[in-house]
Amino acid sequence: MKSFLDSYSIFNFNKVMKKISKSLFILMASIFGSLYLLGCTEIQIVETTTTDVNMYSYLRKYPDKYSDFATVLDRAGYASFLDAYGAYTMFVPTNAGVQAFLKEMNKTSADQLTVEEAKDIAKIHIIRDTLTTKSFKDGKLPLITMYGQYLIGGVSFNNGVSSFSLNRQASVIESNITVGNGILHIIDKTLKPAKLSLSAMIESNPNYSIFTQALKETGYYDSLKVVDPDLSKRWSTVITESNAVLGNAGITSYDVLKKRYSNTGNPRLKTDSLNLYVAYHILPGIKYLADIISSASHLTKIPLEVVTSKLDGQTVLLNDVDFNGIHEQGIELDRNLSDNASTNGVLHAANAHFVVKFRKPTPIHWKVSDFPEIRKLPAYFRKQGYAFAMESIKDWSWQMNTISYVYGTGGVTATTYFNDCLQIPLGLGNAARSNWIEMKTPLIVKGKYKVWLCYRAQKQSGTLGTTGGSVNVVQVSVNGDPLPRPVTFTDQAPTGTAGELESLGWKMYMNNVTSLFACGRLLGTVDIKTTDRHTLRMQSISGGQNTNNVDLIQFIPVDMNQLSPKFTQSGLMVP
Template sequence: MKRIIKLSGIVISTILLVFIAGVGCDDGLGDKTFLTTDELTIAQTLDASPEKFSTFVEMLHLTGYYTSLQSYGSYTCFVPVNEVLDPYIKERWGVNLVSELTTQEQIEEVKELVKFHTMAKSVGASGFIEGRMPDTTYTGDYLTSSYLLGGGIGNLIINREAKFLQYDIRSDNGYIHCIDKVLTPYSDPVPVVIERAGKHTIFIEALKKTGLYDDFSVKLTETGNKKNFTIFAETDSVFALSGINSFDDLADKYAEGDTDYEEVTNGLNRWMAYHATVSFLYSADIPDEGYLSTVLENNAIKVDKNDDVLKINESETGGEVETWVSLVSDYSNYPAKNGVYHTVDTLMDIFIPKAKHILFDPVSSQPEYISRAIRSMNKVTADKYSEVDWYPPTNTVRFIQRSKNVNLDWNFFDMGGCVWYEFITPILAKGKYEFLVCSNGGNNARGKFQVYWDDEPVGSIYDVTKKASQVGAPDSVAMEANGWRLGKEWITNKAGTKQSDSNGCMRFIITKELLCPVQKRHKIKLVAVKSGGIPLDYFEFIPVD
């Protein structure tokens, strides 16, 4: 049996589509420029310094993008100076001037180059952190920023290629950052990028022998959506520390004589599949704690960040000395067209974690929220989410985020007006849990719901209309007897109001005996017994010894 990898495509933002569709030969703006003030736009600012930027400006004119960067909007441009771009053009296309690029293929390449150097968001240098940029370029890719040479903006490296010559050149519609190299647009998938690095030859051979090299090289789904992988790879030197000096050594250790490496039950195949997630995660995107789903079904990577140190699969012996896997920073956060790869400092074996306390936020835990494809107060239909569903799939606002909300991450999921809602949980380790749900209930809530766990009813009716006084608040003993608990003391709004002091934010105990026999994700379904609004905050899973 061969492994079939199922992935959800990511939604490219509307503004990206507008840019790509609207800045061709006829960009829809004509010769008009829409300005917010009399200040210079990015295009005009570049035009005003021909000694540095004339070649890039010529590229903007050639592609039709000049008008777009002269128009109302919010952009960030990483602009190579003339002395960098001129030799690049000569080496790449064998011409001396942009005007000599006349074929459609050449123009399309220049378009890709300009789009890769431009983000649909205004970001100053102070907004760059280790890892990916806060938004995608117009090619749909994330640039990276890193401080491998030390702290300070002067040591910042973009995509491990370019440094700033000048930064934060402010214009009316965004920022210009002047760089000393041309950024290379992503074209290769993750396995090719790892192979090209030349430090992971045993790992690459194992990917090829297991068939995962081809699986992880797919860039698009059958429907045209983008696939993403994050791969954690050992270098040859890391393997050598464990006495593994060849592919045969690796196979001997994990396959145990079974040479059908493409079979999903093969020990080596399982070990390699465990090294990949089906998500796009730079180190900064890895959660502070929790689990990462891997291609190996029902086996997740445990992560914890303590004092900015990422600990992968930290042992749980309870002793004074614990072990874990770390990232090698110099060889991590390497982007590709369909994801990113990291290098680990020791063998990353399949880890079986203990059950742990998890808060599942149905808003900010969603990949569409993380990728900014869906934002607060945006109307969406159910098909816009990959891990949330509702019926009927109406076009409506599904979450609201405000600093005054006494909710986790200051947001809640609006469950009004539908028959049922479904949510796919994070990875839960094998174990027994208390299962709770928190909402903004009381006077403004009208719904009553039956909760289902993996399509089986669990617990009594969740009556969100219950007021705090009806369930014994603030007496915790009386509330517990009635199946309720106060909200979390550490969850506050911006003003500092505690959730535990809010009568409208209580936790309902669905069950104290939720059994999870295997490590996996699950489905929560809430079916309306009585329809009505319910601002859903979070689900909670508390391990039971």
């Protein structure tokens, strides 16, 4: 947003240019250019500020550099609107870049292009809004071109020098040239729009012949060749498996694939396992690698089934998860063979065979104080306490200050699972406490669950079981849906039998611990719609304190025993 405002401010200067002196304008433009350069130290780029009124006139002003692309705009009939007021981004190939493109087309001059050819070339280079290099990223640019396709940005390295690249076809050699109706970026080659649909792209590669046949037999081939004029419906993402990858899984032909997975004999049935295999490799929407790693999960063509995603160093992994305490190794996406743009989506390549896993609802005993960031600190994990600053725990966020990992065989953790817990300060109207915290759960299989929060009750001030002192009432929600019963971290369980406590929404979750302050509170029932990691939020609604000691959060299927297993300080689960 900042880069857009910077550019927009300069546009306003252009609009009133006739009302101010030319020298003052140049001075102000230089100031803005200097400020911008200060913010771009990672990649060396060349920036220019110009007093030209519009894009087309700028190109014609430098015929030795840009006359060929100006001729393309003439042939396309776009010179007039690019000579008028507006807000555009245009990627301008040099004369050498245009001539190389024309040579590939067996033409010697841009005048030899047909009107439609010229329009296609022009439209892939123009975006109907302003983008500076601050908006470029690894993956698709945030706005679509006039051609109706996204451009793929990246960073390329040549002779030790880094530069922005587009569509793996061209490098940006001069950038952020501000003119009266937008921003120009100079590139060394002419961009070429994708011409093949997803179906055609996959079929054109003989390494994907088995997967291509599976697409045809299941009917997805036909849908993946449609270029819908409605952009909200056009895009799909396909994760292919090559013949070699399938061969490594013992699948040497389509017949072998069908024999292994088609349980009905009719792969076109949505319930057929081969149909489900293919559907699991298709994601709605356009998702380049940068988009895939930016979210923890993605819906597939199988209703309410997702693939999970993560970035491990530079490796993009799918379905690499810890489920019920067991690590399930994921599959890698091949960076070199992925991010292939088509007319209706993007194509990726998997390095291993994968299928959908249909699971039954399974209890999740989420040890909140056990997460990768604390495990990377062996001097602290289950040895001593540690305070985590904001943004230091992946997929967690809170409003301010720190949350604390607490460990010890005495004190508040003397009666917690593994003798540790997470201490979360929450409250209202206190500058030292967050109002809320959000956390990503472990993988939860879709289904209905009762949600329990197991904690060690404590009052920061006052005595448990007595009136007065600190109180903190917290509302817990899952995926934005509040659970019906708040939890008060300063309340301990009442006395009674296990059955009596359960009927009141309480339980004693530790084995052979009778202290009422080591308790579990039933928050309500949640319907998990997709097998995925989900967002759990704790929101303070009354009072506040620092000593909210969270031990476990349990998701137990509604038709299962809610009182077992129990847990020990040494880390055992007792049936």
